[in-house]
Structure formats: C-alpha cells, structure tokens
Amino acid sequence: MDTAKIQLITFKSYGDDEGVLIPLESEKNIPFEIKRVYYIHTVKAGAVRGKHAHYQLAQILIAISGCVEVTCESKGEKHTYILDSRDKGLLIEGMVWHTMQKFSSDAILLVLANDFYNEDDYVREYDVFLEEDVK
Numbered sequence: 001m002d003t004a005k006i007q008l009i010t011f012k013s014y015g016d017d018e019g020v021l022i023p024l025e026s027e028k029n030i031p032f033e034i035k036r037v038y039y040i041h042t043v044k045a046g047a048v049r050g051k052h053a054h055y056q057l058a059q060i061l062i063a064i065s066g067c068v069e070v071t072c073e074s075k076g077e078k079h080t081y082i083l084d085s086r087d088k089g090l091l092i093e094g095m096v097w098h099t100m101q102k103f104s105s106d107a108i109l110l111v112l113a114n115d116f117y118n119e120d121d122y123v124r125e126y127d128v129f130l131e132e133d134v135k
C-alpha cells in the first residue's frame with residue numbers, strides 16, 4: 001500500500017430484544033484479510049499509546065467496550081476520532097501517525113490487522129514519519 005488511508009466504518013448490527021450481534025468478516029465489511037487480532041485494555045488514565053506509523057500495515061480499531069480517542073496525522077492533516085460505539089471501526093492504513101488516548105477505565109480496544117506483527121514495519125520516530133509523509 002503506497003497511500004495512507006483513514007476511514008470510519010459503520011458495521012451492520014443485528015439487534016433484537018435479546019441483544020445485539022455485530023459480525024466482522026475478512027474482505028467483506030473488513031476491507032482486508034484479517035491475519036492478526038489484538039486488544040488493549042486496563043489503560044491507565046492519562047496514558048497515550050501508539051505514537052507510531054506503519055509503512056504497510058492496515059488496521060481497524062474498534063472500542064468494543066468503553067470509549068477511546070484516536071488522533072491520526074497524514075499529509076499535514078490531523079483529525080481526532082472518538083470511538084465510543086461498538087458498531088464503529090476506524091481503518092488506519094499505511095503511513096499515518098496515530099495516538100490513542102483518553103481511554104475510559106472500562107475501555108477495550110480491539111484491533112484487526114492485515115499482517116502479522118513485524119517491528120520492521122513500524123516508524124516510531126516522529127521525525128522519520130515527517131520525512132516519509134511527504135514522499
């Protein structure tokens with residue numbers, strides 16, 4: 001993937017009197033093949049996670065419990081998204097500097113990714129990100 005992409009996706013919910021179900025499927029409502037799943041929870045108040053970009057990776061972030069704020073920066077533009085609904089996923093693909101903060105105490109952030117964990121795909125230095133962002 002050469003271009004950065006950020007998109008808020010709304011998933012279809014199946015709700016009835018007994019509850020709500022939201023299915024997530026590779027290459028269907030998730031626009032890539034899911035190769036890895038991880039989740040972040042019990043984040044201390046005031047903690048800021050992320051603070052990196054990726055060369056290639058595509059991920060979808062879903063707050064399956066609680067609420068979290070995600071700030072994305074790409075091509076000189078910065079936007080903050082509030083993930084507070086279980087039917088919302090934030091797609092972050094390619095060279096996007098992102099931070100996750102303001103986790104509520106009950107927040108669980110589920111992340112679906114299109115590749116396995118690979119430290120070589122990370123840009124952890126903000127100055128390096130700025131150089132890559134203008135390419």
Ligand code: TYD
Pocket residue numbers: 036038040048049050051117
């Ligand atoms: P890190 O990238 O610092 O998390 P965040 O972006 O939320 O701040 O990852 C924390 C630790 O977990 C780090 O030692 C790398 C490890 N890790 C894995 O082993 N596999 C994974 O899929 C991820 C995302 C992280």
